[in-house]
Each structure stands twice: as structure tokens, then as C-alpha cells.
Amino acid sequence: MPPKRKASGAIRGASKAGRTSGVSTPGAETPRSIGSSDEYSDQEIASESEVENLDKAHGKFSLAGYQRKPKAVGYDAVSHLFGKKDFSWLKLKPDHENRPLWIDPEKGLIILESFNPLAPQAQDFLITIAEPLSRPTFLHEYMLTTHSLYAAVSVGLNPKDIINALNRFLKTPLPDGVRSFIEGCTESYGKIKLVLKNTKYLVETTDPNMLQMLLKDPEISQFRVHGSEGTSLAPTMGGLVIPGTKNAAGVREATEIKSGDKQQGQEGEKPEEGNIYAALNEEDDDDDKEAVHSFEIKDEGVETVQKRCLELGFPVLEEYDFRNDEVNANLEIDLRPATQIRPYQEKSLSKMFGNGRAKSGIIVLPCGAGKTLVGITAACTVKKGIIVLCTSSMSVVQWRQEFLKWSNINPDDIAVFTSDNKSMFSGNTGIVVTTYSMVTQTRERSHDAKKMMDFLSGREWGLMLLDEVHVVPAQIFRKVTTRIKTHSKLGLTATLLREDDKISDLNFLIGPKLYEANWMELSEQGHIAKVQCAEVWCSMPTEFYEEYLKAPGRKKQLLYVMNPTKFQACQYLINYHESRGDKIIVFSDDVWALKRYAEKLGKAMIYGATAQHERIRILENFQHNPAINTLFLSKIGDTSLDLPEATCLIQISSHYGSRRQEAQRLGRILRAKRRNDEGFNAFFYSLVSKDTQEMFYSSKRQAFLVDQGYAFKVITQLQDIDKTPDLAFASPSERRELLQDVLVSQEDEEVIDDLWHQGSQGRAQRRKPKVRRTAGTLNELSGGQDMAYVEQNKSMNKTLKKNKKESHAFFKKLQRERDRRKQQ
Numbered sequence: 001m002p003p004k005r006k007a008s009g010a011i012r013g014a015s016k017a018g019r020t021s022g023v024s025t026p027g028a029e030t031p032r033s034i035g036s037s038d039e040y041s042d043q044e045i046a047s048e049s050e051v052e053n054l055d056k057a058h059g060k061f062s063l064a065g066y067q068r069k070p071k072a073v074g075y076d077a078v079s080h081l082f083g084k085k086d087f088s089w090l091k092l093k094p095d096h097e098n099r100p101l102w103i104d105p106e107k108g109l110i111i112l113e114s115f116n117p118l119a120p121q122a123q124d125f126l127i128t129i130a131e132p133l134s135r136p137t138f139l140h141e142y143m144l145t146t147h148s149l150y151a152a153v154s155v156g157l158n159p160k161d162i163i164n165a166l167n168r169f170l171k172t173p174l175p176d177g178v179r180s181f182i183e184g185c186t187e188s189y190g191k192i193k194l195v196l197k198n199t200k201y202l203v204e205t206t207d208p209n210m211l212q213m214l215l216k217d218p219e220i221s222q223f224r225v226h227g228s229e230g231t232s233l234a235p236t237m238g239g240l241v242i243p244g245t246k247n248a249a250g251v252r253e254a255t256e257i258k259s260g261d262k263q264q265g266q267e268g269e270k271p272e273e274g275n276i277y278a279a280l281n282e283e284d285d286d287d288d289k290e291a292v293h294s295f296e297i298k299d300e301g302v303e304t305v306q307k308r309c310l311e312l313g314f315p316v317l318e319e320y321d322f323r324n325d326e327v328n329a330n331l332e333i334d335l336r337p338a339t340q341i342r343p344y345q346e347k348s349l350s351k352m353f354g355n356g357r358a359k360s361g362i363i364v365l366p367c368g369a370g371k372t373l374v375g376i377t378a379a380c381t382v383k384k385g386i387i388v389l390c391t392s393s394m395s396v397v398q399w400r401q402e403f404l405k406w407s408n409i410n411p412d413d414i415a416v417f418t419s420d421n422k423s424m425f426s427g428n429t430g431i432v433v434t435t436y437s438m439v440t441q442t443r444e445r446s447h448d449a450k451k452m453m454d455f456l457s458g459r460e461w462g463l464m465l466l467d468e469v470h471v472v473p474a475q476i477f478r479k480v481t482t483r484i485k486t487h488s489k490l491g492l493t494a495t496l497l498r499e500d501d502k503i504s505d506l507n508f509l510i511g512p513k514l515y516e517a518n519w520m521e522l523s524e525q526g527h528i529a530k531v532q533c534a535e536v537w538c539s540m541p542t543e544f545y546e547e548y549l550k551a552p553g554r555k556k557q558l559l560y561v562m563n564p565t566k567f568q569a570c571q572y573l574i575n576y577h578e579s580r581g582d583k584i585i586v587f588s589d590d591v592w593a594l595k596r597y598a599e600k601l602g603k604a605m606i607y608g609a610t611a612q613h614e615r616i617r618i619l620e621n622f623q624h625n626p627a628i629n630t631l632f633l634s635k636i637g638d639t640s641l642d643l644p645e646a647t648c649l650i651q652i653s654s655h656y657g658s659r660r661q662e663a664q665r666l667g668r669i670l671r672a673k674r675r676n677d678e679g680f681n682a683f684f685y686s687l688v689s690k691d692t693q694e695m696f697y698s699s700k701r702q703a704f705l706v707d708q709g710y711a712f713k714v715i716t717q718l719q720d721i722d723k724t725p726d727l728a729f730a731s732p733s734e735r736r737e738l739l740q741d742v743l744v745s746q747e748d749e750e751v752i753d754d755l756w757h758q759g760s761q762g763r764a765q766r767r768k769p770k771v772r773r774t775a776g777t778l779n780e781l782s783g784g785q786d787m788a789y790v791e792q793n794k795s796m797n798k799t800l801k802k803n804k805k806e807s808h809a810f811f812k813k814l815q816r817e818r819d820r821r822k823q824q
């Protein structure tokens with residue numbers, strides 16, 4: 001029986017779903033304080049229509065103007081605990097238990113009960129209309145934003161579809177404020193478009209009043225090119241099938257949502273797909289007849305105009321009608337017939353090509369989930385000139401190879417532009433793969449490089465693929481987008497995170513987030529590996545801790561990284577996982593520590609100063625040589641390393657509280673080849689010195705992964721660690737020596753590899769350590785015996801070098817293949 005009272009329960013303080021249980025279990029069973037049931041009336045409860053104040057410019061609801069009536073809080077024993085988050089005045093629907101969604105009426109925050117039978121459908125819908133914030137096991141959080149609603153509109157949903165579907169899944173009626181927000185946002189989308197025609201940027205609108213408003217706006221008009229105003233007819237649109245899929249882009253998604261909606265209205269009646277598709281196209285056809293008014297803006301004004309339009313509440317739509325582009329030559333490219341893109345790849349692309357045109361934006365997929373193939377499929381859909389920007393010349397080579405692997409592109413039509421290679425494609429259009437630094441460098445260019453750059457900036461490109469968008473500074477994107485004229489941009493990343501909060505800049509520079517995959521779902525489906533995460537707490541010996549307390553910043557850091565207990569934990573875990581047949585990567589940001597660890601444990605290492613040929617040799621050994629199972633890597637291994645053999649990761653030092661780095665590092669084992677073996681798990685350990693700053697950073701670092709549903713176990717004791725053979729720093733004298741060594745290490749020694757420097761391998765190779773370490777350890781100074789040990793162990797990299805001559809037939813074959821490729 002439905003409960004009688006008006007406000008029977010709602011979301012209370014559930015903002016960190018999954019980590020705290022903040023959701024009340026409303027309904028008749030909820031215990032209530034005596035006498036509370038009749039203490040409030042309709043007038044006393046804040047009306048839903050009061051929650052109307054929206055801050056469209058930021059895509060959020062504003063609290064301003066919202067006054068909760070005092071008596072609404074405290075009607076039962078627990079309400080007061082939830083303070084402003086007590087939304088118990090929202091009425092629950094009688095069958096609320098069958099519905100999976102809660103909503104925060106003030107912020108547009110939606111919470112999904114992932115255990116509800118309707119959760120899969122609701123989740124598909126939410127991915128279409130809202131941005132995922134956190135998706136741990138039981139409760140997922142999504143946020144309605146202007147950008148997410150814009151993406152929903154562009155796959156063919158109208159405000160009515162969104163409101164009806166949301167109403168269907170919600171446990172409470174849809175608050176009026178949220179309804180107005182959806183209507184307000186979705187109706188203003190698409191009113192203004194930014195279009196590139198003959199290398200000129202045009203602002204287009206079908207509404208003459210809107211045109212006047214834009215022309216009169218002082219911020220916009222300063223970038224207007226006078227005398228460029230014109231009127232034309234909008235082009236025709238129609239169904240588009242993305243290569244590697246069977247469905248017209250976006251149609252399936254929109255259809256599912258609309259059909260669900262229809263089912264709600266007429267129980268048992270199956271929707272007819274054809275009709276819905278026809279309805280979508282009908283709407284498109286109506287569009288086609290409209291006149292389009294336009295004016296040109298200067299190249300340097302693009303970002304300001306976009307920002308200003310968003311402030312005015314009319315986000316600019318950047319769309320490329322590539323199928324009607326008769327100015328730019330078509331590119332002969334298709335996916336190879338055997339290529340099948342995965343459902344989540346298809347979903348992400350349908351967000352981009354939802355209405356038959358290419359929208360600019362960012363697709364977020366976990367590491368190893370196949371972003372490259374998503375980019376290639378987008379290129380095969382657009383079939384115009386494509387420019388790919390990568391972070392390193394190694395990635396440039398990989399992208400070219402992937403294009404050749406997955407598509408039928410003629411090798412002559414795909415050129416690379418790096419410091420050592422400036423090839424040009426042969427036909428009148430093609431693909432160019434290059435690095436961000438090649439395009440944006442300001443230094444004097446060589447004749448060839450200048451010629452190539454003039455070529456790149458002097459023509460129109462159909463699509464720009466931007467790899468690893470999260471690492472590139474915003475000003476680099478600004479330079480890229482002003483130098484290279486492209487109709488559409490697709491950014492690819494695993495972690496749309498920046499600690500400097502500059503991520504929203506990408507909305508203007510590239511476009512909104514179009515799709516973000518669910519990591520847990522992909523690992524359940526076997527597309528990425530399942531990972532067990534653990535934080536190992538390593539206590540610090542007293543003498544280390546005393547020094548730690550009084551040491552300055554950098555030394556503090558070195559002390560907690562070089563904590564001998566941590567070293568022993570690392571040794572123990574390496575032994576344990578090597579004996580299980582795992583391949584292990586040990587990460588350290590701190591190069592000083594990296595070298596000491598690797599040398600003492602006799603393992604191979606790669607860091608910024610490791611020459612390219614040596615890197616390749618070590619990586620090959622790690623992958624194929626059963627004797628080399630552990631590899632120490634500095635920050636340069638955080639991204640772009642394809643090591644599907646790796647199954648275990650140990651982190652001994654990291655970059656403060658960087659959530660992005662944590663996720664990127666985890667990504668190194670998500671591609672584990674053995675991921676589909678029965679019962680297989682990859683392992684991710686973070687070694688943390690107890691009671692130091694590292695503990696604070698560590699929990700901050702984990703926030704993103706926790707939001708993706710990963711649970712970190714805390715290990716305080718490693719079983720039988722003291723029985724480890726040759727356990728390092730087991731005696732007090734060894735620990736004392738280590739401490740002295742850390743204390744006398746020089747402050748300005750090369751410490752951390754700069755990732756951006758590694759962006760160009762060429763530069764990284766030439767870069768020398770800033771200062772060579774001159775001071776010895778106390779041991780060395782006193783002619784210490786450990787020196788011989790260090791020298792002997794330092795040579796694991798050298799051992800691999802020596803072994804090169806007696807290479808296994810497999811490596812010889814690899815080498816021959818590489819040589820052959822180079823000659824091509």
C-alpha cells in the first residue's frame with residue numbers, strides 16, 4: 001500500500017555514492033519519529049517550482065533563490081542529518097521500488113541504483129543525456145549539464161523524449177526546475193552553428209532575430225568580418241551508417257529511448273523502428289527547407305565567440321556535413337571487411353555522427369579499450385583529409401601502422417610529419433600523422449619542415465584526431481586550432497582529468513565530452529582486464545621517520561620513497577608475482593630512487609635518458625624473454641606503452657595527488673593479454689610510507705579509480721616477509737647506510753622525468769641529466785664494499801645489451817622486420 005504521508009523520502013547526502021551509504025530507504029517501513037506525520041502541509045514544503053534558478057552558462061543549477069521551508073527538515077528522526085540534502089519533500093511514486101533513479105532537484109544530479117532490474121536500460125539512457133561522475137558497485141552518479149543535453153539532442157532526442165524517459169525511470173516526479181532546465185537547454189541548442197567554408201569560419205543561424213542579436217553583441221561583433229553576411233539554403237541530411245556497424249548512427253540509441261517511452265504509454269505495444277527512424281528524418285527534412293543566415297568571423301575570434309554564445313545561453317554547434325562537402329576531395333578509405341567494432345566503440349561514434357554530420361568532441365574510453373580504432377573508424381566515416389596529432393613520434397609510427405592494419409588506406413596516402421620524417425601523401429588528399437610539438441613549435445624550422453607546415457595550414461581538413469587530449473596544455477590546442485583549419489575534431493583520452501581544473505577549456509577548444517565508457521562494464525565483458533587494487537602501508541624505521549619530520553620538501557619525498565620497509569615490500573611482491581608467472585612493471589617518478597631500486601634488485605629499467613635503441617631492446621626482452629620479468633619504469637612509461645604481457649604493477653613513487661597518473665598507470669595492465677583466462681586478475685599495488693604525506697596523496701590519487709568502481713584493499717602486513725631470501729636492508733647497518741645515502745644525495749640531481757619532454761622521443765634521447773651526481777655515498781667515500789655490489793647490479797641493462805649479439809631467432813626476425821619497415 002502506498003504510504004499516506006506527503007514526503008516519504010528521497011536522496012539524502014548521497015553525493016559520494018559507493019563510498020558512503022547516504023541513501024535512505026524510503027517507504028512505509030521507514031521508522032519515523034512519533035507525531036511527525038502531520039506536522040507539515042503542502043504550503044510548508046518547498047514547492048518544486050521554486051527550484052528554477054538555473055545557471056545555464058555553467059551547465060549547473062544554482063541554489064540562488066531556493067528557500068526550503070524550515071518545517072520540511074526534521075520531520076523524522078534522521079532528516080536533520082541530511083541538512084540541505086534532505087529532499088524528502090519530493091513525493092515518492094507508489095511503485096518507486098521498481099524504478100531505478102533518484103534525483104537531486106537543485107543540481108540535476110541523478111543517482112542510479114545499479115542493482116535495480118531496470119538499471120541497464122536506465123544506464124543506457126543516462127549515458128545519452130548526462131555526464132557520468134562516479135560508477136562504483138551499487139550507486140552510480142550522473143549530472144545533467146548543458147553539454148550532455150546538447151549531445152542528447154544531437155542523437156535525435158527532443159526535450160519531450162528526455163523528460164518522458166526520465167519520468168519513467170524516476171522514483172519521484174520530475175522536479176519542475178529540472179524540467180525547465182532540460183527544456184531551456186535543449187531548445188536553445190543548434191540555433192547557432194559554426195561552419196568552416198573555404199578556410200573561413202562562418203557563424204550560421206536560421207533565425208533572423210538571432211542573427212541580429214549576434215551582430216549587435218559587442219564581444220562577437222569585434223571579430224566579425226564586415227561585408228561577409230549572406231543567406232543560403234540548408235543542405236539535405238539522411239541516415240548514415242558508420243563503417244564496422246550495421247545501424248544508422250545514433251538511430252538505434254534514439255530509437256531505444258523513444259521506444260521505451262512508447263512502451264510506457266501503451267503497455268505491450270512494440271514500437272516500430274522504421275516509423276521512428278522516419279520520424280527522425282522527417283524532422284530533418286523540415287530543417288532542410290530553411291534559409292540559413294551567416295557572417296564570417298576572424299580565425300582568432302573563434303574561441304571568444306564560442307564562449308560568448310554559451311554565456312548567452314546558445315551553445316555553438318560545430319558540425320561538419322561531410323557528405324555534402326563537394327569542395328574537399330574524397331579519401332579512398334574504408335575499414336577492412338573483417339573489422340568489427342565493439343558495441344561501446346559503436347556507441348561512442350554514434351554520439352559523434354548521431355545526425356549524419358560529424359560533431360566535434362571528446363570520446364573517453366579506458367586505456368586499452370581501443371581508442372585508436374575509434375579514431376580510425378571516424379576517419380573512415382568522414383572520408384576526407386585527416387590529420388592525426390599524437391604526443392610522441394613513437395605514437396606517430398603506431399598510428400600509421402594501425403591505420404594500415406584496420407583500414408584499406410593506400411600506404412602512399414598516409415604520410416608522417418616528425419623531426420626525422422617529412423613525407424607527403426601522393427594524391428590530392430590523404431592522412432597526415434604528426435605530433436603536437438611539430439605543429440606548434442615556434443623555433444626556426446628547416447626548409448622541409450616549413451614547406452610541410454605551410455602545406456598543413458594552407459588547406460582544409462575534414463577531421464582532426466587529437467590523441468591523449470588530457471596531457472596537452474590548453475595553449476597548445478589553441479595554437480593547433482588556429483594553425484590548422486579543420487571541419488571537425490575528435491579528442492581521445494582515457495582520463496578527462498586535469499588537476500589544474502583547465503579541463504573545461506577543452507569544451508571550447510575541441511568540443512564537449514561525447515561519450516564516456518564504464519570501466520567496470522568493459523572489464524566484466526572481457527574487453528579490459530579485471531584488476532585487484534591494493535595499497536600497501538609500509539611503516540618507516542624510527543631513524544628514517546625522525547629525519548623525515550625535519551627534512552625539507554624534496555628530501556621528505558625521497559625519504560618516504562626510499563623507506564627500507566617499502567623497498568622490502570617491493571622486493572617481496574616482485575618475488576611473489578614472478579613466482580606466479582606474472583610480468584611486473586615497477587613505477588617510480590623519482591629517477592634517483594628508480595635507479596637505486598633497479599640496481600639493487602638487479603632489474604632492467606627505462607627512464608628519460610635511456611636511449612631509444614636500448615628502450616626497444618629492454619621492452620622486447622620484457623615481452624619475450626622468460627628471464628626478464630620485471631621492468632622499472634619512470635614517468636615516461638605512464639602512457640602510450642603497449643605492454644600486453646604486463647600483469648602486475650607496483651608503484652613506489654608517484655606525482656603527488658595526480659588522479660590522472662594513477663589511472664594512466666593502471667591502464668598499463670588493463671590490456672593484459674591473459675585477461676580472458678579463467679579466473680585471471682591483474683594486480684595494482686601502491687606502496688605507501690605510513691604516517692607521511694604520501695598517504696594523503698595516495699587517497700587523493702585513487703579518487704578517479706574509486707569513481708570508476710575500483711576498490712582499494714589496504715595491506716598492512718605482508719606474510720612471512722622476513723623469510724624473503726636476501727631481504728634488502730635487513731640489518732640496522734644497511735639501513736643506516738641507506739639513510740646516509742639519501743641524506744647526502746644532491747638536491748638538484750635529475751629527479752623526475754618530464755612527460756612533456758618525452759613527448760618527442762628525439763628530444764628525450766638527446767636530453768642529458770641536468771646535473772651529474774658527483775657526491776658519493778658515505779660508503780663510497782670510505783671505500784665502502786657496497787660499491788662493487790652496485791656496479792655489478794647496475795648492469796642489468798648492460799647485460800641485456802651484451803646478450804644482443806647472441807640474440808634469439810625471434811629477436812633476429814623482429815629486427816629484420818623492423819629494418820624492412822624502415823626501408824619502406
Ligand SMILES: Nc1ncnc2c1ncn2[C@@H]1O[C@H](COP(=O)(O)OP(=O)(O)OP(=O)(O)O)[C@@H](O)[C@H]1O
Pocket residue numbers: 340341342345365366367368369370371372373494640641667671
Ligand atoms: N574492435 C576491436 N576488435 C579487435 N581488437 C580491438 C578492437 N578494438 C581495439 N582492439 C585492440 O585492443 C588493443 C588496445 O587498443 P588501443 O591501443 O587502441 O587502446 P587505447 O585505448 O588507445 O589504449 P591507451 O590509452 O593505453 O593508448 C589493441 O591491441 C587493439 O588492436
